[in-house]
Amino acid sequence: MKEQFLLNYINKHISLTKEEEEILLSKITYKKYLKGQYLVQQGDVCKYEYFILSGCTKTFYMDNDGQEHIILFAIEDWWTSDMGSFIAQKPADYNVQCIENTELIQISYEANEELYILIPKLERFFRKIVERALVASQKRIVRNFSMSAKERYLIFKENYPKIEQRIPQYMVASYLGITKEFLSKIKSQLALE
Amino acid sequence: MKEQFLLNYINKHISLTKEEEEILLSKITYKKYLKGQYLVQQGDVCKYEYFILSGCTKTFYMDNDGQEHIILFAIEDWWTSDMGSFIAQKPADYNVQCIENTELIQISYEANEELYILIPKLERFFRKIVERALVASQKRIVRNFSMSAKERYLIFKENYPKIEQRIPQYMVASYLGITKEFLSKIKSQLALE
Numbered sequence: 299m300k301e302q303f304l305l306n307y308i309n310k311h312i313s314l315t316k317e318e319e320e321i322l323l324s325k326i327t328y329k330k331y332l333k334g335q336y337l338v339q340q341g342d343v344c345k346y347e348y349f350i351l352s353g354c355t356k357t358f359y360m361d362n363d364g365q366e367h368i369i370l371f372a373i374e375d376w377w378t379s380d381m382g383s384f385i386a387q388k389p390a391d392y393n394v395q396c397i398e399n400t401e402l403i404q405i406s407y408e409a410n411e412e413l414y415i416l417i418p419k420l421e422r423f424f425r426k427i428v429e430r431a432l433v434a435s436q437k438r439i440v441r442n443f444s445m446s447a448k449e450r451y452l453i454f455k456e457n458y459p460k461i462e463q464r465i466p467q468y469m470v471a472s473y474l475g476i477t478k479e480f481l482s483k484i485k486s487q488l489a490l491e
Numbered sequence: 492m493k494e495q496f497l498l499n500y501i502n503k504h505i506s507l508t509k510e511e512e513e514i515l516l517s518k519i520t521y522k523k524y525l526k527g528q529y530l531v532q533q534g535d536v537c538k539y540e541y542f543i544l545s546g547c548t549k550t551f552y553m554d555n556d557g558q559e560h561i562i563l564f565a566i567e568d569w570w571t572s573d574m575g576s577f578i579a580q581k582p583a584d585y586n587v588q589c590i591e592n593t594e595l596i597q598i599s600y601e602a603n604e605e606l607y608i609l610i611p612k613l614e615r616f617f618r619k620i621v622e623r624a625l626v627a628s629q630k631r632i633v634r635n636f637s638m639s640a641k642e643r644y645l646i647f648k649e650n651y652p653k654i655e656q657r658i659p660q661y662m663v664a665s666y667l668g669i670t671k672e673f674l675s676k677i678k679s680q681l682a683l684e
Contacts, residue, residue: 359633367636369629382626385619391630414615421614422607426578428621433575435628436562437584440552442635443560443668475636 300328304349304403307375311423318417325409331396337378338394344383346404350376353400354464357392358472368473371397371461377427397465447476448484493521497542497596500568504616511610518602524589530571531587537576539597543569546593547657550585551665561666564590564654570620590658640669641677 304326305319314322331337331353338344340360348355355378358368369392372378383390387407405413413420434457441450451474455462462470471481494516501507507515524530524546531537533553541548548571551561562585565571576583580600598606606613627650634643644667648655655663664674 359637361637365637367633369632381622381629385622385626391633418611418614421611421618425614425618425621428618428625429574429578432621432625432628433578435625435632436574438632439562439628439635440560440584442632444552444554444558 344380347379351401353398537573540572544594546591
């Protein structure tokens with residue numbers, strides 16, 4: 299049963315009793331999405347948070363000129379959603395789209411709120427997950443200010459070791475905030491070093 | 492008693508019993524820092540998280556060229572720390588410095604861990620605080636990619652309505668990732684609109 303993967307993951311961080319595991323299983327849903335499908339669309343309310351079992355998603359903001367700005371990729375064992383939309387149940391600022399066929403566990407807002415009441419120790423689990431996400435997000439702000447595109451590309455490869463072969467280069471460029479052409483120049487330079 | 496401000500703030504989000512309030516009070520410390528003093532220094536372990544009662548701090552990263560990159564300001568009713576350093580108790584990536592005389596409540600890492608055990612509902616409180624910080628941080632990434640410096644300056648004024656008169660212009664420029672001269676050009680343009 300695919301839901302077991304989420305239980306294993308959570309049990310690495312906190313200890314659930316058998317009874318709590320059963321409660322959790324009753325509130326979560328396994329789903330498959332196809333490459334190209336959206337988990338969240340900018341302007342809609344994000345109704346779920348997602349734990350990815352396999353596949354890959356990108357979270358991006360589409361600006362008024364139709365340009366796509368990638369905030370993050372998520373792969374196996376990562377959580378994704380539009381957090382601002384999910385916690386306030388208001389329209390999403392971002393899109394979350396599958397860039398591969400993606401298998402995931404989804405938890406609805408209502409189920410999530412019930413789970414916090416039924417299994418209070420999940421508060422601790424999610425607090426820790428969100429703390430780590432905040433640390434990563436702040437690091438990204440600093441890198442964008444203080445590092446060259448080449449340095450940021452090298453850190454991207456380090457942070458997402460398995461991802462570069464799986465996604466189109468223009469997405470890597472968008473994540474780095476540079477053009478595809480500039481990324482390809484950086485890669486040629488690195489090849490010569 | 493100054494610690495009461497923190498209790499009032501927490502009680503807006505969760506309900507503490509009298510007994511829990513007493514436990515909390517026994518674990519927190521009121522402190523005054525002078526303008527220029529550091530709460531956290533890059534390279535040291537961040538031992539506390541801070542709730543600001545009055546004053547203002549800046550969190551910044553100093554790069555190898557000695558340039559300062561401001562990640563955030565914090566004022567009354569805000570929390571600050573180097574989160575990555577605090578949660579892992581490893582050397583800090585950032586500095587947190589008082590840019591005014593600052594009064595605050597500090598909670599040590601050890602006290603914080605004890606408090607989560609003694610008052611489990613604090614998990615919920617801090618989860619919510621961190622979720623909101625993550626949403627703000629992701630918005631900042633998107634703005635830096637997709638908006639002009641002028642637009643970002645206007646949003647800065649909206650997000651920190653009381654702060655601009657209180658801090659030097661070069662800090663605002665650093666926060667926006669632009670030069671002081673460019674900021675002053677933007678302000679002259681806006682004055683003409």
